[in-house]
Amino acid sequence: MMSNILKATKLDFALMKQYTKSILFTIFFPIFFTLLNRSMLFGISFAMCFSSATSSYTFSICEANNMERFYGILPIKRSEFVLGRYLLIILQGVLTITVSIILQLLALRIVGENVQMHQITSAFLTGIFLYSTYTAFLIPGFYKYGSIKGRVFLFFPTLGFLATLFILPKLSLKIPAVSIALNSPAVLFAVVFVSIVIMYFISMCISVRITEHKEI
Amino acid sequence: MSNYLEVKDLSKSFGNFHLKNINFTLPKGYIMGLIGPNGSGKTTTIKLILNMLKRDEGEIKIFGLDNIGDEQKIKYDLGVVFDSSYFCGEWRITQVRNTMSDFYPSWDTGRFSEFLRRFRIPQEKKVKELSRGMQMKLMLASAFAHRPKLLILDEPTGGLDPVSRDELLQLLSEYIEDGEHSVLFSTHVTGDLERVADYITYINDGQLFFSGGKDEFMDMFRIVKGGTYELTPLLSEKALGIRKFSTGFEALVKTQDLAGFPSLCAEPASIDEIIVFTNKRGENDE
Numbered sequence: 001m002m003s004n005i006l007k008a009t010k011l012d013f014a015l016m017k018q019y020t021k022s023i024l025f026t027i028f029f030p031i032f033f034t035l036l037n038r039s040m041l042f043g044i045s046f047a048m049c050f051s052s053a054t055s056s057y058t059f060s061i062c063e064a065n066n067m068e069r070f071y072g073i074l075p076i077k078r079s080e081f082v083l084g085r086y087l088l089i090i091l092q093g094v095l096t097i098t099v100s101i102i103l104q105l106l107a108l109r110i111v112g113e114n115v116q117m118h119q120i121t122s123a124f125l126t127g128i129f130l131y132s133t134y135t136a137f138l139i140p141g142f143y144k145y146g147s148i149k150g151r152v153f154l155f156f157p158t159l160g161f162l163a164t165l166f167i168l169p170k171l172s173l174k175i176p177a178v179s180i181a182l183n184s185p186a187v188l189f190a191v192v193f194v195s196i197v198i199m200y201f202i203s204m205c206i207s208v209r210i211t212e213h214k215e216i
Numbered sequence: 217m218s219n220y221l222e223v224k225d226l227s228k229s230f231g232n233f234h235l236k237n238i239n240f241t242l243p244k245g246y247i248m249g250l251i252g253p254n255g256s257g258k259t260t261t262i263k264l265i266l267n268m269l270k271r272d273e274g275e276i277k278i279f280g281l282d283n284i285g286d287e288q289k290i291k292y293d294l295g296v297v298f299d300s301s302y303f304c305g306e307w308r309i310t311q312v313r314n315t316m317s318d319f320y321p322s323w324d325t326g327r328f329s330e331f332l333r334r335f336r337i338p339q340e341k342k343v344k345e346l347s348r349g350m351q352m353k354l355m356l357a358s359a360f361a362h363r364p365k366l367l368i369l370d371e372p373t374g375g376l377d378p379v380s381r382d383e384l385l386q387l388l389s390e391y392i393e394d395g396e397h398s399v400l401f402s403t404h405v406t407g408d409l410e411r412v413a414d415y416i417t418y419i420n421d422g423q424l425f426f427s428g429g430k431d432e433f434m435d436m437f438r439i440v441k442g443g444t445y446e447l448t449p450l451l452s453e454k455a456l457g458i459r460k461f462s463t464g465f466e467a468l469v470k471t472q473d474l475a476g477f478p479s480l481c482a483e484p485a486s487i488d489e490i491i492v493f494t495n496k497r498g499e500n501d502e
Contacts, residue, residue, distance in 0.1 A: 007318045014315055018306045061304060070302035072268040074319050075291035215230075216268040 004076045008084020009091075015061045016088070019054065023092070026050035027099050034104045038113050040123040047100040048093070048127040052134035055089045059147035068216045078211045086139065086204055093131045097124060121185050125192045132196040136203035143210045219280070220244050220366045220398040221265070226274035228264055233422060235260050238274070240417040240427035242366075245395035247388060249409035249430070250402035251487065252419040253495045258402040261419065262370050265400075266296065278366065292320065295359030299371035301351035305344030309337065312358060320362035331357035335380075348375035356384065360391075367391070367399045373408055381405070385412050406487035410434075416487070420495060437490050440480040441466050451477060457493025468493035 034043025141153035221242035276283040317323040335353035417427040455467035
């Protein structure tokens with residue numbers, strides 16, 4: 001099964017190649033935000049938000065080329081295609097955050113900004129959490145409604161994220177556990193990691209269910 | 217296993233369209249033409265065979281295996297061509313080759329290159345830069361390159377010029393020569409079928425009209441012609457379709473009913489004529 005998932009990932013990667021420039025843009029452009037605000041948190045958040053929006057590309061290409069028929073003839077299960085696409089999107093996220101952090105660190109160093117470890121950690125955690133939340137919401141939407149209509153799902157995580165930004169500081173004052181989590185990198189790492197795993201798991205289950213019932 | 221494809225009591229409904237109780241069998245080593253007017257259910261049947269659409273009722277067996285339960289296993293031995301390209305338009309031929317070879321263990325790059333040369337497909341171009349005919353040929357080359365046991369072609373000759381069509385038909389005849397391969401071939405160009413098909417399955421308005429040997433199908437019907445006065449109520453009743461003119465008429469009748477009309481001039485009917493008359497399009501008074 002694993003080898004089929006990797007084949008599906010490779011196929012999706014072959015579709016994405018034509019968008020290499022756009023994907024690089026999502027990595028390089030946010031450096032300006034970082035330099036403007038002298039904060040990695042802004043730059044990384046922007047980079048990961050932009051990058052999550054590019055998760056629609058494989059869906060758009062398939063729609064534009066009527067490629068669902070191609071996926072339909074290949075000797076591989078629909079669930080494996082879905083998992084292959086998730087794997088590519090997760091790999092893209094890992095690559096984007098790694099390259100973005102390195103580039104933005106370099107950019108800040110060049111302008112003489114001293115970046116602390118906790119700033120890198122919070123930028124990293126915020127970045128991967130944002131990316132995972134966006135993509136976990138978006139992908140089932142794309143499978144269900146296609147790449148254009150599915151974009152409305154982009155608003156849900158945005159609203160959720162903004163709400164969290166407002167609610168968290170208030171909660172941390174009232175609930176000690178929240179305050180501990182926010183101030184302890186280890187706990188924060190664990191919370192973010194578990195949340196991401198749960199979000200992707202639910203998202204994958206929904207996407208697999210949608211595609212298995214879908215008629216091409 | 218002597219049958220490569222068995223379709224039993226297949227039914228599917230969506231919206232106002234109903235495909236009802238479709239039954240046919242394609243034995244190993246033969247070509248079957250799937251015919252019918254637009255919207256009759258040919259592509260739906262093919263998509264049901266490929267499990268792209270979910271059947272409401274019935275059973276489909278390919279190589280003796282269930283088309284849903286053993287889908288992956290079956291698809292290794294299936295070659296499929298649709299009426300328009302399913303490859304990414306931005307891909308070059310090398311990308312098509314790389315992708316296909318990843319999924320099919322039996323993929324033969326030499327054979328693929330041979331077909332590219334035979335079809336004169338320019339290898340440096342992107343898929344979207346190829347003409348529709350060339351895109352069809354590319355799908356055919358890909359389908360042939362992994363040596364499938366069963367080829368399923370949905371309107372493959374639509375974008376081909378007469379020379380390429382002739383070449384494809386020749387290729388299909390060669391392909392089944394060893395008795396180990398079969399072809400299910402849906403088409404509007406029924407002249408192609410008269411040349412290569414061994415079996416015909418005719419679907420009209422979602423219902424099976426006929427499935428069996430091509431010769432049996434063509435022997436079943438005759439076109440009768442006569443003057444207006446010869447169009448009797450009995451003939452109107454027996455006729456499957458009538459085309460009336462100011463001076464006379466043409467009608468499609470079953471060969472077995474011919475004996476009742478000895479005075480009429482009877483001719484063999486082409487597949488096209490059978491489709492036209494049985495689809496009620498023959499009823500155009502002039």
